[in-house]
Amino acid sequence: MKKRKIKDENIIREKILQAIEKSNNGINQKYLWKVLKIDSKIGTRVLVKLINEGKVSKSVSYVNGKKVYIISQPKHKLVILPIEQLEGLVCFPCSDIYKCSDEGELTPVNCPMLNSWLEQN
Ligand code: SF4
Structure with missing residues (x-):
């Protein structure tokens, strides 16, 4: 059931x-x-x-x-960050970067690591 x-x-x-x-x-x-x-x-x-x-x-x-x-469909806000602020971005060393896309189960929208990094930066 x-x-x-x-x-x-x-x-x-x-x-x-x-x-x-x-x-x-x-x-x-x-x-x-x-x-x-x-x-x-x-x-x-x-x-x-x-x-x-x-x-x-x-x-x-x-x-x-x-x-x-x-x-x-959600309209994503475009945020432009200076290149210095991308230092330490969690996506660069992420082992899932090639599986991650704007569709599917692994997306930047629902990624806790990225969301946490964005909140701190
Ligand atoms: S959004 Fe998350 S899962 Fe995707 S590449 Fe960045 S850290 Fe990895």
Whole structure:
């Protein structure tokens, strides 16, 4: 029973990510559940995990005075650091640097080593 639930969540997760990737400016959350034929309660639970992982972002918009939640790919802030500040960057000696990318399980967005280094610098 529990395995089935996790498998379904993984399928939902992929469906949400694919739909958001295809949309240019994000997608209305209510519309997302309709198009993907996903129960909103389960979909919201998966969506919260994706937001916490930094893989999607949620913003509020108003259409004809009605509040609408828009789900989109996160816009990463561009931070320009002087070269001196890159000294000691944890990615340079990291043994996982060639496995790390902007997609997949190992990403700079969810890397505790990088986040810790950024907080200290
Ligand atoms: S973001 Fe983390 S995992 Fe990726 S290269 Fe840097 S230290 Fe390694």
